[in-house]
Amino acid sequence: MTSAVPLTADQVADLANTLPLWRIADGKAVLRDLKFADFSAAFDFMTEVAGVAEVMDHHPEWSNVYDRVSIRLTTHDTGGLSDKDIALAEAIDAAAIQFKGH
Numbered sequence: 001m002t003s004a005v006p007l008t009a010d011q012v013a014d015l016a017n018t019l020p021l022w023r024i025a026d027g028k029a030v031l032r033d034l035k036f037a038d039f040s041a042a043f044d045f046m047t048e049v050a051g052v053a054e055v056m057d058h059h060p061e062w063s064n065v066y067d068r069v070s071i072r073l074t075t076h077d078t079g080g081l082s083d084k085d086i087a088l089a090e091a092i093d094a095a096a097i098q099f100k101g102h
């Protein structure tokens with residue numbers, strides 16, 4: 001398993017450009033809220049992301065209410081943001097397009 005590499009201060013400062021669809025929480029986590037057509041679309045999205053997370057060995061903190069999914073990404077192993085959070089966020093953005101989340 002490849003270990004997570006913490007983001008540098010410059011990388012954290014540039015997150016608004018790297019991940020424009022995500023909010024930055026205290027420089028320690030990134031957040032995105034998504035809405036789908038219905039519960040089925042939201043759950044299909046989560047199933048897709050769950051598969052990616054397992055392959056990456058990097059997992060979201062998330063919750064689902066009907067057609068909405070709220071996601072928080074951070075790296076517990078390093079106590080902050082890492083390259084794995086960026087990689088997972090980019091995969092989540094692609095899955096959101098696939099399942100028409102916004």
Ligand SMILES: C[C@H](O)[C@H](O)[C@H]1CNC2=NC(N)=NC(=O)C2=N1
Nearest residue numbers: 057058059060074075076077078
């Ligand atoms: C042992 C295992 O690889 C680690 O606990 C992984 C699993 N998934 C993880 N997911 C997240 N979001 N952060 C981690 O630090 C992390 N660590």
